[in-house]
Amino acid sequence: MLTKRALLLALAASTLAVTGCTTSVTDTTDNRPSATTEGVTKYPVSLENCGKTYTFTEAPKRVVVMNGGSVGEVSSLIALGVADRVVANAQSYGASDIPDRAAAIDALPTGKFTPNSLQDIPREAMLNQHPDLVISTTGGGFAADQGFATREELAATGANTYVPRSNCAVTGAVTGTPTIEDSYALLRDLGTIFDVPGRADRLIADSQRAIAETTALVADQPKQNVLLVFPGMGMGDSSDFSAIAAGGIWNDVIGKAGGVNPFNRDDGTTFVTISKEQLAVTPIDGLIVVNYRSPDIDAAAKRILEQFPQWSATKTNNYAVLSDSIYLGPSNDVAVQRIAKLVHPEQFR
Structure with missing residues (x-):
């Protein structure tokens, strides 16, 4: 398990958005359908990821998913x-x-590796998995100075690598x-x-439809202040x-739920420490x-x-x-609806 400090750092990295990391796809040849795929992707397919191009000759069969304090990537694989x-x-x-979902994640193979100090997969353990695709939450998951196998090293063994486009940066x-x-x-x-791709399109369409329905219900309502807290997970500080x-x-x-974060920052700050005095004068x-x-998250809220x-x-x-629906991943529509019902309950009766 991640330490609270390491987890918070990883979670912060997993929410960052960095320009220059957009992904584009180019289909190059015909593809034969198989029992487990849709026969739509035309292999080899070239995908630009974090400024480099990776070519897939077939759907990956040996996938390693790195930690990074995220479940967005593995949840997406399950949803797909x-x-x-x-x-x-x-x-x-x-x-x-x-x-x-949590049980499905915990049931997946772990590779039985010994984690490093970041509670992630060190270089030798990664190479021993003989992957054909490695997915990292951030570009830092391939940093040599952190003891990880680099994208170049993995490519030399025949493995492609992928980082969500919003998290390409190594430095944060x-x-x-x-x-x-x-x-x-x-x-x-x-x-x-x-x-x-059809499954992906359906997941996205279902999410967009659910969010649009929720947003329509709260569109004319006053924005409500929503405080989002990670109890007891501060770096070097165990306060709530x-x-x-x-x-x-x-x-x-x-925002799509009809709320506003009174402590939103647009300067790259992901988490903040707020004094009790400031919280006391902020309408929530x-x-x-x-x-x-958490052993008792309801007690923490109360x-x-x-x-x-x-x-x-x-x-x-x-x-x-x-828990996971507020992060990058396939379930943001769930969080939108839950928060909307919290701050505009009259619209859902």
């Missing part, structure tokens, strides 16, 4: 129905907003704002790579208020607490609310527990 290609998965969040520099569209881009890319969401994909999620209409292996009796959220005991 191609998780049977995974030979080693390092991602696990211990909870999910999708029924049975931010020059853009992550949105739900980045989740859709991930699904489209994986749909092409694994020859299931040392890891509050600032810039990230969650702001797009909150709804509280979201993020569950990461503990936070009790400290601010002046909040509207406290007066109505208005909180919700979310």
Whole structure:
């Protein structure tokens, strides 16, 4: 399991959006359909990812998914129905907003590697998996100075590599704002790579439809302040208020739900520490607490609310527990609806 500090750093990296990492796909030849694919992707297919071009001659069969403090990538593989290609998965969040998703992730092969200090797959262990595709949450997952196999080293063994387009940076520099569209881009890319583009399109269309329906219900309602908190997960600080969401994909999620993050930052800051004094004078209409292996996340939410009796959220005991749907991944529509119901319940009666 990740330490709280390492996890928070990884989660921060997984929400960053960096320009210059857009992905484009070029089909080059005909493809024969198989029982497990749709026969739509035309192999070899060339995919530009993080400024380099990778060519797939067939759908991957030995996939390794690195940790990175994310479950967005492995969740996408499960949602697309191609998780049977995974030979080693390092991602696990211990909870999910999708029924049975956490159990499905935990049931995947782990590769039985000994993790490094970042709780991820070190170079030799990675090469020993003999992958034909390695998926990392960020560009840092291929950094030699962190003890990882580089994209070049993996290419030399015949393995392609992939990073979600919003997370290409190795250093964590931010020059853009992550949105739900980045989740859709991930699904489209994986749909092409694994020859299931139809499944990807259906997942995206279902998500877009669900979000549009929710957004329409709250469109004319006043925006409500939503506080998104990661209880007890601050770096070097175990208080409930040392890891509050600032810039990230969650702001797009909150916005489409008819809310606003009062601590949103557009300067690349992902998490902030907010004093109790500042929180006391900030109107909060709804509280979201993020569950990461918490022994009692409801108790954490109630503990936070009790400290601010002046909040509207406290007066109505208005909180919700979310986990993976606020991050990059296939389930942002679930978070949009849950948050909308939290801050505009009258629209869903």
